[in-house]
Amino acid sequence: MKVLNKHTDYAVRALIALGMKPGSRMSAKALSDDQGIPYQFLRRILQELIRNDLVTSKEGAGGGVALAKDPDGIRVRDVIEIFQGRVQVSECMFRKQLCSNRTNCVLRHEIMRIEQMVNDEFSKVTIGKLIADLKRVEETGRVLHGENNQ
Amino acid sequence: MKVLNKHTDYAVRALIALGMKPGSRMSAKALSDDQGIPYQFLRRILQELIRNDLVTSKEGAGGGVALAKDPDGIRVRDVIEIFQGRVQVSECMFRKQLCSNRTNCVLRHEIMRIEQMVNDEFSKVTIGKLIADLKRVEETGRVLHGENNQ
DNA sequence: TTAACTGATACTAAATTAGTATCAGAACAA
DNA sequence: TTGTTCTGATACTAATTTAGTATCAGTTAA
Ligand code: FES
Ligand code: FES
Numbered sequence: 001m002k003v004l005n006k007h008t009d010y011a012v013r014a015l016i017a018l019g020m021k022p023g024s025r026m027s028a029k030a031l032s033d034d035q036g037i038p039y040q041f042l043r044r045i046l047q048e049l050i051r052n053d054l055v056t057s058k059e060g061a062g063g064g065v066a067l068a069k070d071p072d073g074i075r076v077r078d079v080i081e082i083f084q085g086r087v088q089v090s091e092c093m094f095r096k097q098l099c100s101n102r103t104n105c106v107l108r109h110e111i112m113r114i115e116q117m118v119n120d121e122f123s124k125v126t127i128g129k130l131i132a133d134l135k136r137v138e139e140t141g142r143v144l145h146g147e148n149n150q
Numbered sequence: 151m152k153v154l155n156k157h158t159d160y161a162v163r164a165l166i167a168l169g170m171k172p173g174s175r176m177s178a179k180a181l182s183d184d185q186g187i188p189y190q191f192l193r194r195i196l197q198e199l200i201r202n203d204l205v206t207s208k209e210g211a212g213g214g215v216a217l218a219k220d221p222d223g224i225r226v227r228d229v230i231e232i233f234q235g236r237v238q239v240s241e242c243m244f245r246k247q248l249c250s251n252r253t254n255c256v257l258r259h260e261i262m263r264i265e266q267m268v269n270d271e272f273s274k275v276t277i278g279k280l281i282a283d284l285k286r287v288e289e290t291g292r293v294l295h296g297e298n299n300q
Numbered sequence: 301t302t303a304a305c306t307g308a309t310a311c312t313a314a315a316t317t318a319g320t321a322t323c324a325g326a327a328c329a330a
Numbered sequence: 331t332t333g334t335t336c337t338g339a340t341a342c343t344a345a346t347t348t349a350g351t352a353t354c355a356g357t358t359a360a
Contacts, residue, residue: 177336178336178337194340196337197337197338197339200337207336207337207338208337209335209336209338210334211334211336212335212336213336213337214337
């Protein structure tokens, strides 16, 4: 059961990469090379991030993309919702077509509690937090993530 | 972002239905009609539940399936793991091929914490608990789930 | 005026999920 | 002992989602 798909995965990676170089724009090409993300795929992901105001862009030569806001203001939850929709355990546990009485369904209660928890947790994790963690690890010399070794 | 697929959904429904009539066997056909689950699909789901010792079966005329253990001993988590594998947020956030240094990866830490939480929660929800909830609601006359009304 | 970019969108391929079909064999009952 | 009702096993198809590619128009800077 995989929770994050490639869109979200790549988007988070791209956002971190952009957040690591504050102020500077990067082209999609550079990001693609940097992070090993298929170029055309990344392009579409970035365009979606732009539409959702997480990223700003500048067209033309010397253009590129940059974070639209403070890394601490970008939650992983936001990214998930853009590419995968709201976290929901099941559209409706016992019926394809949503029930009219959803609020009364006890089965749903359990499930919605879990949904809420997951959403809360993903709200706490921001790009800023991830970057801080990454930097801390880099400084203390501990190994980091897959791109850097092996 | 849908977390539970049809296999899990139908399996839970079937397990609840079986748990509601303790002792008695039901044929896959009856279950299928009862719950509105496609017959052949349900057959395969039941066979999987049987292989995993959540359900027992008896062949031949008058045969059928029944819960193999106490409903309280069947966790929704077990069902999820049978049909969707272990809950994991991402195989590995930053690399397709699992990194050798996963234990040191700070990004992974956040994610594994959330995974753990979800698994814990789905461990707490058992078929017995769901049945108890259902019965309580039936008694108090409150509306229940989608099969019973519009 | 050309090279380096993004915007928009159509398209294809791969993987997963959902659902169907078939045949063999067990148990029961007449 | 034969027909009927059931499960076991497994192959198959269809639908949907996810992943990835391609193309063309327009913008900007040198
Ligand atoms: S089954 Fe639809 S709301 Fe509970
Ligand atoms: S990216 Fe692979 S373990 Fe962190």
